[in-house]
Structure formats: structure tokens, C-alpha cells
Amino acid sequence: xxxxxxxxxxxxxxxxxxxxxxxxxxxxxxxxxxxxxxxxxxxxxxxxxxxxxxxxxxxxxxxxxxxxxxxxxxxxxxxxxxxxxxxxxxxxxxxxxxxxxxxxxxxxxxxxxxxxxxxxxxxxxxxxxxxxxxxxxxxxxxxxxxxxxxxxxxxx
Amino acid sequence: xxxxxxxxxxxxxxxxxxxxxxxxxxxxxxxxxxxxxxxxxxxxxxxxxxxxxxxxxxxxxxxxxxxxxxxxxxxxxxxxxxxxxxxxxxxxxxxxxxxxxxxxxxxxxxxxxxxxxxxxxxxxxxxxxxxxxxxxxxxxxxxxxxxxxxxxxxxx
Amino acid sequence: xxxxxxxxxxxxxxxxxxxxxxxxxxxxxxxxxxxxxxxxxxxxxxxxxxxxxxxxxxxxxxxxxxxxxxxxxxxxxxxxxxx
Amino acid sequence: xxxxxxxxxxxxxxxxxxxxxxxxxxxxxxxxxxxxxxxxxxxxxxxxxxxxxxxxxxxxxxxxxxxxxxxxxxxxxxxxxxx
Numbered sequence: 001x002x003x004x005x006x007x008x009x010x011x012x013x014x015x016x017x018x019x020x021x022x023x024x025x026x027x028x029x030x031x032x033x034x035x036x037x038x039x040x041x042x043x044x045x046x047x048x049x050x051x052x053x054x055x056x057x058x059x060x061x062x063x064x065x066x067x068x069x070x071x072x073x074x075x076x077x078x079x080x081x082x083x084x085x086x087x088x089x090x091x092x093x094x095x096x097x098x099x100x101x102x103x104x105x106x107x108x109x110x111x112x113x114x115x116x117x118x119x120x121x122x123x124x125x126x127x128x129x130x131x132x133x134x135x136x137x138x139x140x141x142x143x144x145x146x147x148x149x150x151x152x153x154x155x156x
Numbered sequence: 157x158x159x160x161x162x163x164x165x166x167x168x169x170x171x172x173x174x175x176x177x178x179x180x181x182x183x184x185x186x187x188x189x190x191x192x193x194x195x196x197x198x199x200x201x202x203x204x205x206x207x208x209x210x211x212x213x214x215x216x217x218x219x220x221x222x223x224x225x226x227x228x229x230x231x232x233x234x235x236x237x238x239x240x241x242x243x244x245x246x247x248x249x250x251x252x253x254x255x256x257x258x259x260x261x262x263x264x265x266x267x268x269x270x271x272x273x274x275x276x277x278x279x280x281x282x283x284x285x286x287x288x289x290x291x292x293x294x295x296x297x298x299x300x301x302x303x304x305x306x307x308x309x310x311x312x
Numbered sequence: 313x314x315x316x317x318x319x320x321x322x323x324x325x326x327x328x329x330x331x332x333x334x335x336x337x338x339x340x341x342x343x344x345x346x347x348x349x350x351x352x353x354x355x356x357x358x359x360x361x362x363x364x365x366x367x368x369x370x371x372x373x374x375x376x377x378x379x380x381x382x383x384x385x386x387x388x389x390x391x392x393x394x395x
Numbered sequence: 396x397x398x399x400x401x402x403x404x405x406x407x408x409x410x411x412x413x414x415x416x417x418x419x420x421x422x423x424x425x426x427x428x429x430x431x432x433x434x435x436x437x438x439x440x441x442x443x444x445x446x447x448x449x450x451x452x453x454x455x456x457x458x459x460x461x462x463x464x465x466x467x468x469x470x471x472x473x474x475x476x477x478x
Contacts, residue, residue: 122449137474
């Protein structure tokens, strides 16, 4: 029901959604998030993107986040697949696909997973622009997105 | 950039996501919702589902909802496709696929569209169980989900 | 004339999906509903004051106060259940 | 021994992705960081008090107070930017 994976091969989001849904006629809602490589970041054209991770810890972090989402919203399934290595604009970087009986919990679970992944899972982006290579800085907005789940924890 | 459609043929969610993304390397986030026919509703096994709509008004309502979402969250695309007629468990009933530069607006836009669709777009479900046919009642939770967007309107 | 359309459960219970009503007799949705209720029986039951009836005029959401004129299309239907 | 791993920008700037450090000399992450800073130069710059350094011990998120023992794996890395 939970599946997490890190791969350097191109990512097929549709396959993850199909595997999530397979053989479960009790699923009423599937929400999926696909993060894609943009050709523009902070105003500069980006030609290539390189993603580094921490083998072992990264998978553990993803597993933990997915398990928490499934438990918290009683999801019927959650798949998180993240690509690493070198990629080009329009390539999928990450897919989070979540299944539930109803839409509310599927949306919450999916957003929770990607918000936590952004701030907790050890991945680092390095982009190549016309000016050369640069490591991407973390966004304050990502920290804020994650914080929101902590605040509402007791009031769920 | 906006596409809405009502069809009686089986729905292919992946195709809608592909069309949404096509040829736009500026898209950083795609959020999609797939509503699926469940084999269980209110405790009863459901064998078949029939969906009726109001040709003309339904498409207008979907178009209006999609336009509002795109404008409100500056989305880069929104596709809403809804199936009508007869269908079976696990069949997709509706797909809402939304593209944005970043994930936050894509999640909000997608949820807004499906919440409004549920309460504003003229579709009606009739299900066949072992006890016979019955029209599905509207859910109070759907009204509440829609209300939320009105409340936050001024504070966006 | 005003064309009145019925959908879903209303259509089935009334045994009709549409009818033409004399425009001169109805100036708002409220007067149209009053006229339909006056038929009694299933009409009174479906369109009674306490019932949830959704209304569209010319394919836009409307309410009891919406004005009607010759050539308008009015639709009456139960709360929607799509998605 | 304690194995210390460096990732991403830290790895590049230090020109090293890992090293072994005598366990007897470090009892917490804080003392490990103090020892690294004492090397000066790029070490002081990357691991200075005001820098954002994320810490993992045995592949779990940790902080300055986390205790260290022989055989532990410590990772130091910049704020993550995946997804």
C-alpha cells in the first residue's frame, strides 16, 4: 500500500497512479502531484538539473513521511517516487500519488507528503544555467508550508 | 489552457495530464484529482452507476469554475473532464488536472475546482445496488467544502 | 412561452423532462413555483417550500427572485451529486 | 571511530564526501562541530554558528545535543531542496 523509491531512470507518473489504483474498487479518490523540471528558475534559463541524495536515509525519510500520511488520513495507498541524477526541462522530478475513499483526505495526504519531502528528505538540486552551475537554495516558503501541518496537528 | 468536456465514453486521466503539460516547460507542478466509482456507498454494494447531466449548462458551469480557478491562482492550465451515462466500479468519473509554476497554487486550484463542481455543476448520480436503483443524495460535507472557498475569498 | 426543464429524480417522479408554460402567467421563479405547487400531488411534494430545489434560468444558477420573460429556459433540479 | 559524511555543496567545498573521526574525542554533535570549526578556513565558514547545517545521526534527523558513540554515522548537509 505504501511504496517509496529513488531512481536515476526517467520517471513515469502514470504508471505510479495505475499501480496505486490496481485491484482496489474501494478507492474513490486519487490525488497526485507531479513536480516537473522548469526551464526557468529565479529569472534564469536552466538547461540541466542534477539531483543528489543520501542513499539509505532518503528512502527512510520518504517511508516515514508516507507512513505518517497514511495513518493520519486513513489513506488507501501512497506512492512516492523521486528521481536523482541528471535531468532536463519538462522531466518529472517527483511523483506523489495518494488514494483514499474520499477526496478530502487524499488532498491532505498528498500535500502533507510533498510539503514534508521538500524540507525533510535529503535531496539537493544543482542547476546549470548560462552562468554555470549553482546549488539551489532552500525556500522559506517550503519551511512555512511544512510548519502548517505541525500547527494543525492537535486540532485534526 | 482551459479545457472542459463531458463525455459518455470511458475517461483516460493520463491523457488529460499529458495534454495539460504538453509543450510548456514553464510548468513546475501538476496536481490532478481523479474521482473513481467505488463498489461501496453508504454501506451497500454498488453494481452500476448512471450519471445524468444538463447539456449546455453543465459545460458552462465547468468552464466558469475552471476560469475562476485559473484567474485566482494564476494557473498555467486546467482541464476538467466528466463522464456521464452508465459506468462500473473502478471507472474514472471525473478528472481535474491543474498546472502551475509552483505546487501551492496547483493544489488550491485543483481542490477549488472539484469542490465547486460537486455543488454547482449539474450532474446527478443514480446507483444500482442489490435493492434496486436509487438517486444519490447530496452530501452536507460537499456544501461545507465549497463554503470554505467563499470565506477565504477576501483574505487571499 | 417559458420552457421548464426537469432533471434526475424530478424528471422521473414527474414523468416529464420539459413543458411549455405561458409567460404572461409567471413573472418570477417564485410565481412559477407557486403555479406548479398548485397542481398538488407530486408537484406539491417536490416543490414544497421545505424542499431543496435548485434553479437555473437560461443555464445560469438562479433563485426565487429571478425575473422571467418570454423565451426563457428554466430548469428545476435536486441538489447536484457529480464528481 | 565515527564516520562523518558531507553532501551537496558541503561535499564540493570541502573536497571530501566522508572521513573517520576518533570517537573518544566527540561525545555529541556539538563537540564534533566545534572540532571541525577549529580547522578554520572553509570548515569555519561552512559550520559557523550562524550557518544553517542539517544534521543526521545514523540516517535519522538529529541536532546539536544528539549523543555520539563509536560506530555512529553522522551526516552534515545544507538545507534540502528536493521535490
